[in-house]
Amino acid sequence: MSQSDQILARLMALHPKVIDLSLDRMHRILAALGHPERAIPPVIHIAGTNGKGSTQAMIRAGLQAGGARVHAYTSPHLAHFHERIRLAGDLIGEDTLAATLEECEAANDGQPITFFEITTAAAFLAFSRVPADYTLLEVGLGGRLDATNVVDAPRLTVITPVSIDHTQYLGDTLPLIAGEKAGIIKPRVPVIVGPQEDEALRVIETRAQGLTAPIVAYGQHWMIQPDRDGMVFQDDHGLWDLPLPNLIGPHQIQNAGTALAALRALGATEAQARAAVTQAEWPARMQRLRRGPLVDLAGRAELWLDGGHNPAGGEALAATLSALPPRPTHLICGMLNTKDIAGYLRPLAAHAASLTAIDIPGEENTLPAAETARIAGLVGIPTGTAPDASQAIRKITANDPEARILICGSLYLAGRILRENG
Structure with a gap:
């Protein structure tokens, strides 16, 4: 330290x-x-x-x-x-x-x-x-x-x-x-x-x-x-x-x-x-990760990161996904328990092939993964859970090796992912 x-x-x-x-x-x-x-x-x-x-x-x-x-x-x-x-x-x-x-x-x-x-x-x-x-x-x-x-x-x-x-x-x-x-x-x-x-x-x-x-x-x-x-x-x-x-x-x-x-x-x-x-630089705002251990783990899949976390952020993210070349998009999502989870996820439902919910590591206000998954199911996204981002990536790429994977839901999660990915 x-x-x-x-x-x-x-x-x-x-x-x-x-x-x-x-x-x-x-x-x-x-x-x-x-x-x-x-x-x-x-x-x-x-x-x-x-x-x-x-x-x-x-x-x-x-x-x-x-x-x-x-x-x-x-x-x-x-x-x-x-x-x-x-x-x-x-x-x-x-x-x-x-x-x-x-x-x-x-x-x-x-x-x-x-x-x-x-x-x-x-x-x-x-x-x-x-x-x-x-x-x-x-x-x-x-x-x-x-x-x-x-x-x-x-x-x-x-x-x-x-x-x-x-x-x-x-x-x-x-x-x-x-x-x-x-x-x-x-x-x-x-x-x-x-x-x-x-x-x-x-x-x-x-x-x-x-x-x-x-x-x-x-x-x-x-x-x-x-x-x-x-x-x-x-x-x-x-x-x-x-x-x-x-x-x-x-x-x-x-x-x-x-x-x-x-x-x-x-x-x-x-x-x-x-x-x-x-020339602006601003990480974790629909950022394509191109190198690092998580990228290596994803293999042929695209790996993206976004820190938006409220309904307007969900709408902006949905608009961004609709403008990208078509590709099955799988979300890995962790959120804080203080946020409007359904409001954030609802705009994404039309663009998500699945959502794998995770806890935000080391964050006492994390929404439990099971609760994120439950709310995602209510807005119409096929859901599951995983212990962490690495295992979520493995789970997604085992079924869809060329997926677009988007890790999203919190700036705190985005920060952990950037540290984990070096």
């Missing part, structure tokens, strides 16, 4: 007995650290239910293509915690991470604080010490009371599509959830708005108008659509004729549009726009 892993394990123990979404603990630790959040490069703050990570990855690729040095903060990580913090383009080094975490641990002085809060404080501290041109800040949960929402005057805010998720914290209706996401909007700071349901858009627009924040919304101020073998982005400034995103799936066209609208607001060129959609 690395030094940073040991510190992270200690920080887990500081978790409050009861989770109350509040910024009080963040303000306390940031004050103890000398307010590093006030000393970081201009912030692009990104909230939303789906597409935050992909959109951030495209904005980062576009900015870096223009020569900018870009910090980036994202969560959760997949294989290693270091993935959450990029300093001027590079993943944070082990020595820097360990030293920064220890500094935050000392400043916190044993007081209750969530893991996300204290590690977000560590990210701010690291960002404040390395020169860069921009800081891309991805919200962890919601927006209004998220630990990242302590920056008073970002350069830009971005809201990707809002849908139902995390109802135990954010509310159980779309307007309530949209209200939480819209909490990142700041006075007079432009807000880029991705495609939204009408009732979510109304909430976002009302919040923006109340804060005199210029709104740049899909369908009103910018559009994007497929065109021949590429796509066309259009706004009040003109038109960009671009290739399709290198991130796979029809939903990535809309994510690209949101990223391009943000880049346009930052003064990007068409060359940067092209780099944004062709």
